[in-house]
Structure formats: structure tokens, C-alpha cells
Amino acid sequence: MEALLGILKSAAPALATVVAGPMGGMAVKAIAEKLGVADTVEAVTQAMQDDPEAAAKLAQIDLEQFKAEAADRADARAMQIAAIQSDDPFVRRYVYYFITCWSIFSMVFIPSIVFMDIPEGNERFADTILGFLLGTMVASMFSFLLGSSMGSRLKDKK
Numbered sequence: 001m002e003a004l005l006g007i008l009k010s011a012a013p014a015l016a017t018v019v020a021g022p023m024g025g026m027a028v029k030a031i032a033e034k035l036g037v038a039d040t041v042e043a044v045t046q047a048m049q050d051d052p053e054a055a056a057k058l059a060q061i062d063l064e065q066f067k068a069e070a071a072d073r074a075d076a077r078a079m080q081i082a083a084i085q086s087d088d089p090f091v092r093r094y095v096y097y098f099i100t101c102w103s104i105f106s107m108v109f110i111p112s113i114v115f116m117d118i119p120e121g122n123e124r125f126a127d128t129i130l131g132f133l134l135g136t137m138v139a140s141m142f143s144f145l146l147g148s149s150m151g152s153r154l155k156d157k158k
Contacts, residue, residue: 004045
């Protein structure tokens with residue numbers, strides 16, 4: 001797996017991130033289909049090492065993913081611009097209401113889970129909710145309000 005990740009980091013960094021994450025098996029399968037090999041880490045690694053064109057194929061996948069993400073961000077920005085131009089105050093402020101509600105929930109839940117006793121058998125639920133709050137909701141809110149770290153990632157690559 002380390003050899004494959006090393007190859008992917010130089011050829012298609014976004015794919016390397018996906019392969020290293022929880023959806024790694026599906027990513028390896030997609031890469032294997034693109035390269036026309038068996039859907040195992042070893043087969044994909046061997047194909048990447050044997051075929052100089054494989055890096056170009058994976059860079060194409062990486063470029064397609066980048067275009068899809070850019071289009072998604074553009075759609076979200078256009079939606080927010082349309083909402084801000086609305087005559088309805090609730091529509092204009094909806095995102096901020098949404099963020100406020102999740103922030104309040106987070107500010108209540110996190111100290112509760114830290115300082116209160118969790119009933120036996122509910123620890124996994126509490127952990128799952130905490131992971132969702134910290135890993136998804138809070139991070140997404142900060143990215144929306146303060147900007148994402150895409151620029152930082154691109155700068156680090158250079």
C-alpha cells in the first residue's frame with residue numbers, strides 16, 4: 001500500500017488521499033478499472049510501475065475530480081449570492097441560522113460528553129456524534145465562514 005500511495009502522491013494527489021481514507025477499496029477498484037487490471041493494491045501498484053502512461057491516466061482522473069469540486073463550489077457560491085439578493089430576510093440569513101443552530105448544539109454536546117456520565121452502552125453513539133460534529137460540521141462551518149484551506153494545500157504542493 002505504501003508503494004501505491006507514494007506513486008499516487010506524485011501523479012494524482014487527490015486520489016492518494018482517497019486511497020488512504022475509508023473509501024480506499026472503492027478508489028483502488030476505480031483505478032484498476034481505469035488501468036484495466038485486477039482490483040487489488042498489488043495489481044494497481046505493478047501497473048503503475050510498469051506503465052509510464054498510467055500516471056497520465058490517473059492525472060486525468062485527478063483533473064476530473066478537481067473540475068467537479070470546482071463546479072460544486074461555484075454552484076454553492078451562486079446559490080449564496082442568489083440568497084443574499086432575496087427580499088426575504090429568512091432566506092438571506094438561512095445559512096447563518098443553520099450555522100448558529102449547529103454551533104449551539106456543538107457547544108452543548110461537547111462539554112456534556114466530556115463532563116457528564118454517559119450511560120453504559122451509549123459510548124459508541126456519543127463518540128460517533130462527537131466525531132461527526134468535529135470532523136464534519138464544525139470543520140465545514142469554519143471552511144464556509146473563513147474559507148477553505150485549498151489555497152494552502154496548493155501552496156504546500158509547490
